[in-house]
Amino acid sequence: MDTLYADSVERLFSQISTPASIRAIESGQSTDAMWKEIEQSGFLDALLPESLEGAGLNLAQVFPMFLSAGRYAVPVPFAQTMLARAWLFAAGVTPPKGPISIAGLGVRADKGTVDADALPFGRVSAWVLADMGGDIALLPTAEASSLFSGGPGSLSASLQWITRPGAGIAIAASKSARVGLDQLAAASYAALIAGAAERVLAMTLDYANQRKQFGKPIGKFQAIQNQISVMAERTWASRMAAELACRSADWSPRFLMAALGKARCSEAAGLIADMAHAVHGAIGVTDEYGLHLYTRRLREWRLCAGAESYWASRIGAQLLSQPETTALAFICEELSAQAA
Template identity: 60%
Template sequence: MDNLFTDSVERLFAEIATPEVIRLIEGGGRADALWQGLEDSGFLDVLLPEESEGAGLSLADVFPLFLLAGRYAVPVPFVQTLLARAWLHAAGIKAPPGSIAIAGFGVRQHGDALEAGTVAFGRVADWVLAQVEAQHVLLPVAAGRRELDSGHGSLNASLRWAAQPTDAVLIAADALPRIGLAALAAASHAPLLAGAASRVLELTLDYANQRTQFGKNIGRFQAIQNQISIMAERTWAARMAAQLACQGSGWEPGYLRAAVGKSRCSEAAAVIADIGHAVHGAIGITEEYDLQLYTRRLREWRLAAGTETYWARQIGTHLLQQSNHTALSFICEDISP
């Protein structure tokens, strides 16, 4: 992507998604002003074709934007909304205004009631794109009830509707894009994890080069260097996996690439968060220090849209079903052609 375009998005995030704004929203404040800034920017429709008032960019083109959203821990479903709008457009539906979370798992129907458990960004989203049994539907969050069931500062929420809202948007079964919502959600979270990991690595390197002990920076101690080298290795592996998840000539992620990206990024998330806190020591868990804004997102996004175990199982199952493939040919032909 053009650096000028990427730089514009980074300047926008630096202005409207500051640590102070993140803390305000995590504390229960409204995200309306932040979201309006994103709406006004015009970036939310970049995956749509130009004839539909989009920019006609591909998923690979916008990968740097997705990384930046993770690096700045943007506390609204920016990446999910871009992908959901493109998904809906491919299904012949114009997305309504507002932010869209993607519920890839955990949506159930009990009689007339609908329940979506632990939806990522469910606390701040305006809509939820979900599959309810065989029906795909876009549900207005305001018509339901939110239940905050996660830890401090979480943006997850479980949602419940007593009946299907009258303003819900139904998607016809014969118009569905190839990519399902589970893989779409996985592809949206992989670059978020990679971006947040890069920020944690940056904060950890800065701290290790500033904090002194026994007369020298702690970054000069071999034990610390070993830990940071592992952290850097995992961070760049996550970035490469996330980039793989966002490969393709169009807007649509590939199922297996999304699976690999989410699996690898989720696997790296816990290690990166643990090492970041180990190097920082006690200061890393304090409310005033920014590290916890990103490590909490790493842990939350690791669990969202399927953990590394779930997606590794999907990849393995797919491989075992391909009797004509070796593991190497499967990677070369199906995952990374």
């Protein structure tokens, strides 16, 4: 059953999230049509119980969909909206329509203003589910001022609400304590990175087989083979890290597993992007070629929602504080398929 869902998500994204449609949205075109198709597919409620017209899937089951969203660099917060809806439902709030970003770390609420910096889908979200230091609310982006934060083609924005938004939905702290927004964001971006890494590797392989220099395909040169092998290793490892992050018997990621996923995927993301560009040479830097459609996101997703050392430190602090636990026991009990 999982495969059926995964295949139809993959088919959907391959149709609607083409390089051309990504570029159109990047250059400011509305996401409404794309979002409508995604909404109609029903996948956004896959984590909700069947009683609510959801599919009743757990997080591990939807992981392949998240991967697809990364592979096609889907220019709307697909994974985040799925998770936000499940989280809201668990907190007793009926999820609103429209794309939802998750801001789990670093949202500041001072003297009436609320700031969410450099949100990767900030330009294309209707809502931001934001953790303002324990005080959680669903904030409408229509009421925020938005500053592009990621250079040309980026969908990131820094959002600022001058006063506490009127249309915002506050969520009682007690309801939301169990699953932090930081771990939702971490797990979702880990999966998106792993998906985009697969795409970038595939593009790099194609290029290395086609491009000739010194009379043969550059993929024949040992130095290029070496680099691409390392890229592949990191890509496979990222996928595994992301799958661990999304291992769960219910809709929600476990904190340490999400931490592991984001730590490892973030660390790989920059390296994979750099190596892809190194193999591609000058052509990869051009706007036209489109490698950047995926590498830009690898870099943004790497740094957002806590980069690698932030999340590695969460894990290290936990292990160091357990006086008798060996590293192996900790891995078996907290960071494995069994652990979820």
